[in-house]
Every structure is written in structure tokens, then in C-alpha cells.
Amino acid sequence: MEYKAIAFTGPSGSGKTTLIEKIAQRLVPERQVAIVKHDPSDKALFDQEGKDSDRFFKTGAEVAVLSPSRTSLFSHRPRGIEEVAELFGDFDLLMVEGLKTLPLPRLGVFRGQIDPDYLPVLQAVAIDATVEHPLPFAEGTIDVLDLNDIDAIIRWIDAHALRLK
Template sequence: MKERVAVAFTGPSNSGKTTLIEKVARKLIATHKVAIVKNDPKDKATFDVEGKDSWKFFQTGAEVVVTSPTRTTYFSHRQKSLEEIVAMIGDFDILLVEGLKTLPLPRIAIFRGRIDESYFDCSEAMAVDDTVDLSAYAIPEGIDILDLNDTDRIIDWIQTHAKAV
């Protein structure tokens, strides 16, 4: 893979999205530059400590960048499009996106226990474990079925289906 590509992961709360993305990222990082975007639909995540200078700067409403010898952190008050995020991150090979069902990216839906059929319309693949009885569902043709616990196979699917960004 020479071009920058992206793939998305979706699924109900507590289905294993974050765990799967962590496993995939840990394997891919050995040979690729990996970036991850996490959607926070309920606006719950916090990234700063109240009272610190960076927190005070952010409270002004300004865009804030905190830089150090080992990292750069960007605090924004503005929602960003996928194109803006890609441009901001810049140097990566593979972008893993958690959530953001509306983005036009190849998508793996994650399920444990039961499948939520409302995800069929926005998914090209499903990763399930042995707690899901696939025979209980009418899975549309064209949706690949992956083993949630087979990270290597999921990475193969990503390398074949990820979209250039």
C-alpha cells in the first residue's frame, strides 16, 4: 500500500470496536504509519486538565496547539470534515475511523451477542464472534463475514478494501 487509505468501524456500544481497532493498529504500526479518528457523538471526551494553561487557552474559544518534544496536541472548537482531518494528520498510510456512519468509507460493523440489522445498509463487512448465531439473520449478499478474533484476516480485508483518501 503506497497511497493513503482509510476504513471505518461501526457497531453498537460495547460491541468491541475500540478493542478491535487497538489490535489492528498495534499490528499495522510495525510496518505502516497509522492514524486513528474516534467519533464522540455525545461530546463526552475531554483531553485537557482544568486550570492548566492549555485549558485556559481553549476556554477563550480559540484553536489551540500544544507542542512538546514528543507530541503535538490540537484542541479545536470546530467540527472537521474527513478531508480536513486527513490534511491535518498529513503523514499516514492507514486511517482507522471509529464511528461516523455517514462517511463514505468501507466499513466493518462489529457485533457480539446479536446483530443490529440497521447496520447492513452502511457496512461492507461484519466482524462477529462465536456468540452470534449467523443463521438467525438474513445477511445481505455482498457483506463479508469476518471473525472478530482473527485480526490478521481483518487486516487482509482492510488492505484489500480500504479507500484512498
């Protein structure tokens, strides 16, 4: 299985999830898209208290919920990105939200101002008109994209995403 992968990073509330959602909505009619979101604080909720999958998961077991429209995996084991990608099966593009240490081309998403702490891992930034100027990096060292131009961002992804097997 061969696919392209790209990562998104930025502060909480910057619009990463919204951007990934818009890209997926645009691409899904033509391509198979997979998305992985990092939850470093373990705060994401996946099921409601007392429901079957919650009760099964609390036993310590690995749990999969299969339905006609989706498959959900609840796991107690941390998994690497490669293992998760295999679970998805065939797809064309993997978009990763977070996981700053993952060696993938990375697009930073910012509103208001760019946090310079992110710059060492970025190849591009997606910003809107609220970002203060001047930008905190030399022109030409990091690509600058309009956060609201989804087509331009997709073209950047197509040109820069890492091809993986």
C-alpha cells in the same frame, strides 16, 4: 498524499476501539497509521480542569499542545475528515471509528447480536462466538470476519479500504 481509508461502526461496547487498537498495534511497526474517532455526544474529555490547555481552550481559541512525543489539537470548529487527514501529514491507512454517513467501506463490530439497523452501511461484520445465529442478512451479501483474527481483518482492510488522495 495518497492513503487508504476504512471505517468501523457498531453499538457502544461492541469492541470497536479494542479492534482498532489491535490493528494499529500490528500495523504501526510497518505502516504509518492514523485514527479518527467520532464523538457524537461531545462527552470525550481531553484535559483536566484548570490545566493550561483547558484554560486556553475555554477562551474560545484554537489550541495546539506540542511536546517531544506528540501534538494535540483542541479545536472549537467542526472539521471534515479531509481536513483532519491533512493535519496528520503522510500516512498509509486511516481508520475511522464512527461517522456512519462518511462514504467509506465499513466494517461492523458486534458481540451478542447484530443490530440490523447497521446493515445498510456495512460491507463486512467482525463477530465473535457470542453472536446469535442465523445472521440477519443473506450469505455472501456481507463479508463475515472473526473478530479475534486480526490478520484476517487486516487482509480484508487491505483488499477493501478506499484509496484516497
